[in-house]
Amino acid sequence: MNLEPIFQNLVYGLFVGGLYGMAAVGLSLVFGVLKVLNVSHGELLMLGGYVSFTLFDAYGVDPFLSIAIAAPLLFLVGLGLHGGLFRWVMRLHEEAKIKNSLLIGFGLALVLENLALRVWTADERAITTGYSGEGVTLAGIVFPYTRMSGLVVAFMAVMLLHLFLTRTYAGRAIRATSEDWEAASLMGINVQRTYVVAFAIGTALAGVAGTLVSLGYTIAPSIGLAWTLKALVVVVLAGLGSIFGAFAAGILLGEAEATSIYVFGASYREVVGLVLFIIVLLLRPQGLFGRRVR
Amino acid sequence: MRTAPPWPARAAERFTGPAVLLILIAGALVVPQLTDRRDTITLLFLVFLYIALAQSWNLLAGYAGQINLGHAAFFGVGALVTRDLWTKEDVPFAAAFLAGGGAAVLFALAVGIPTFRLRGIYFAIGTLAMAEALRITVSNLRPQVTALPAQALATYDLEPRYYLALGLAVCTVLVAFILPRTRLSLGILAVREDEEAAEASGVNALAHKLAALVLSSFFAGLAGGTFAFYHVSYYPDRPFFPIWTFDAVLATFIGGVGTLAGPIVGATFFIVVRDRLAVEVQEVHQAIFGLLFILVVLMLPGGLVEAWSRARRLLRRTR
Numbered sequence: 001m002n003l004e005p006i007f008q009n010l011v012y013g014l015f016v017g018g019l020y021g022m023a024a025v026g027l028s029l030v031f032g033v034l035k036v037l038n039v040s041h042g043e044l045l046m047l048g049g050y051v052s053f054t055l056f057d058a059y060g061v062d063p064f065l066s067i068a069i070a071a072p073l074l075f076l077v078g079l080g081l082h083g084g085l086f087r088w089v090m091r092l093h094e095e096a097k098i099k100n101s102l103l104i105g106f107g108l109a110l111v112l113e114n115l116a117l118r119v120w121t122a123d124e125r126a127i128t129t130g131y132s133g134e135g136v137t138l139a140g141i142v143f144p145y146t147r148m149s150g151l152v153v154a155f156m157a158v159m160l161l162h163l164f165l166t167r168t169y170a171g172r173a174i175r176a177t178s179e180d181w182e183a184a185s186l187m188g189i190n191v192q193r194t195y196v197v198a199f200a201i202g203t204a205l206a207g208v209a210g211t212l213v214s215l216g217y218t219i220a221p222s223i224g225l226a227w228t229l230k231a232l233v234v235v236v237l238a239g240l241g242s243i244f245g246a247f248a249a250g251i252l253l254g255e256a257e258a259t260s261i262y263v264f265g266a267s268y269r270e271v272v273g274l275v276l277f278i279i280v281l282l283l284r285p286q287g288l289f290g291r292r293v294r
Numbered sequence: 295m296r297t298a299p300p301w302p303a304r305a306a307e308r309f310t311g312p313a314v315l316l317i318l319i320a321g322a323l324v325v326p327q328l329t330d331r332r333d334t335i336t337l338l339f340l341v342f343l344y345i346a347l348a349q350s351w352n353l354l355a356g357y358a359g360q361i362n363l364g365h366a367a368f369f370g371v372g373a374l375v376t377r378d379l380w381t382k383e384d385v386p387f388a389a390a391f392l393a394g395g396g397a398a399v400l401f402a403l404a405v406g407i408p409t410f411r412l413r414g415i416y417f418a419i420g421t422l423a424m425a426e427a428l429r430i431t432v433s434n435l436r437p438q439v440t441a442l443p444a445q446a447l448a449t450y451d452l453e454p455r456y457y458l459a460l461g462l463a464v465c466t467v468l469v470a471f472i473l474p475r476t477r478l479s480l481g482i483l484a485v486r487e488d489e490e491a492a493e494a495s496g497v498n499a500l501a502h503k504l505a506a507l508v509l510s511s512f513f514a515g516l517a518g519g520t521f522a523f524y525h526v527s528y529y530p531d532r533p534f535f536p537i538w539t540f541d542a543v544l545a546t547f548i549g550g551v552g553t554l555a556g557p558i559v560g561a562t563f564f565i566v567v568r569d570r571l572a573v574e575v576q577e578v579h580q581a582i583f584g585l586l587f588i589l590v591v592l593m594l595p596g597g598l599v600e601a602w603s604r605a606r607r608l609l610r611r612t613r
Contacts, residue, residue: 037415037418085588085592088592089592095414096595098414098415099361100591100595102361102418103543103544103547103587103588103591104588104591104592106540106543106544106584106587107544107584107585107587107588107591108584108588109584110580110581110583110584110587111580111581111584111585111588113580114578114579114580114581114584115578115581118577118578118581225536229422229423229426232419232422232423233419233423236416236419267430267434268430268431268434270426270427270430271427271430271431274423274424274426274427274430275427277423278408278409278420278423278424278427281412281416281419281420281423282408282409282411282412282420
């Protein structure tokens with residue numbers, strides 16, 4: 001039996017999974033800290049992808065370099081969105097907060113998708129660099145450069161986030177706030193500012209993920225919901241508050257989808273991921289890597 | 295806490311709502327006799343369809359407190375079953391229509407029993423995932439467009455579609471009107487307010503949530519059947535699109551979730567404003583609609599219905 005295609009598929013699953021993880025990390029951070037569910041996360045990812053695409057298309061900026069522009073730009077977008085929209089739901093009690101943030105997210109998704117449709121049209125876009133399609137072959141298995149670098153970038157972004165959250169004052173403030181905002185506030189942490197920073201970082205991470213999506217996958221105004229759903233699935237699979245857990249769950253989902261292609265065919269790839277998600281949700285509501293709260 | 299107004303005002307208030315509704319229904323009944331304009335009839339058809347869809351979502355979300363983001367699945371199942379029985383198996387439409395509603399209920403029970411173990415936001419995400427899994431499956435299994443048979447096409451008339459949607463909207467609103475006046479609703483409302491406390495006082499939470507789900511999915515399925523009756527041709531996965539859930543959610547929240555009038559006001563506002571915006575500003579109408587919606591959520595957390603009653607209380611105080 002020829003095992004090469006199976007391994008090739010698993011390798012691709014790893015790359016796709018890294019991207020899922022990257023898309024989920026930002027959402028996980030925002031959900032964990034602000035306790036709001038931003039369903040326009042996928043649209044923010046789409047925006048990041050278009051920033052990189054435009055930079056590449058108009059100025060020939062390498063997509064990996066454009067991350068240095070897309071991430072800060074999306075950080076600013078995040079500041080604006082929090083100040084203009086999500087700040088207003090923060091003083092509500094838990095249930096109303098989640099509900100209203102969900103609704104604002106719906107409205108925002110509608111706005112962003114429509115604006116993207118006007119600015120970049122409905123055409124599917126992707127970045128094709130000079131080195132796209134090239135790669136190294138090891139034992140008959142191809143490792144394309146763009147996807148490998150994508151995985152490395154995603155892992156580096158998660159590492160940086162981890163270092164930020166554990167080694168800096170602002171990062172520790174974020175973690176303290178996510179555990180108990182009242183206690184954090186009593187310890188002298190400026191909780192409102194922490195919310196702003198966490199939301200903006202989450203948006204910037206969506207931007208990085210968007211750049212990686214534009215490389216080797218496609219960017220279109222309508223991709224938002226699919227990526228939001230992917231990120232949600234990964235966040236819930238991982239359990240809340242676990243940054244590396246989200247990344248690992250992303251890879252797990254990528255591999256599960258890749259494997260399922262052999263059993264059910266490529267068109268059911270997404271369904272398998274979603275069903276897996278529902279099963280995990282029912283059997284282990286705290287997620288694969290989360291701690292039980294109560 | 296809102297204090298009760300003195301008796302005469304209260305009695306008047308009690309009957310103005312139903313009276314206004316009856317006048318509106320009577321008006322809607324004669325519209326096709328008064329006008330031949332297809333755009334007006336179509337717009338009203340959409341208003342009725344959205345009232346039914348939004349109100350059916352409200353039955354579960356507003357009364358039982360379960361934010362279901364998989365509502366499109368019930369709408370889709372109803373549309374799929376009705377369309378197939380009607381156009382492929384030559385079942386009379388009325389039977390196919392009811393079968394569509396029944397199929398939506400069966401499907402809802404099958405997925406409801408496991409997903410109701412989830413609480414709050416996890417229920418919302420779980421139902422969204424369920425509906426998306428079903429949508430992708432349907433688009434894989436049924437990639438071909440479904441079109442009305444030539445004979446049905448030759449006799450296609452807008453009027454029966456209009457009256458079907460009107461009748462469905464009236465029935466859905468009627469159920470939403472009667473439900474809070476039944477014993478069953480006491481349990482359902484108790485579950486919405488506090489599931490643990492309800493269980494502790496002997497309310498079977500799962501049974502009450504399922505009861506609300508049955509009503510909600512039945513009318514969503516019938517709304518799907520109305521969609522299948524109305525459209526000449528469409529891809530079978532279209533009624534499964536998440537946009538049907540989101541539109542129902544938007545309409546309900548614009549009007550006021552958990553109220554009888556909310557979905558009616560919200561759906562009407564939603565369809566009419568969207569239609570006007572599409573004419574006036576064309577390309578960016580979705581963006582403007584999105585902004586408008588965000589404003590409603592931020593400024594009027596209880597929706598238009600609450601804004602109205604607040605304005606009225608303000609008037610009463612100044613008088």
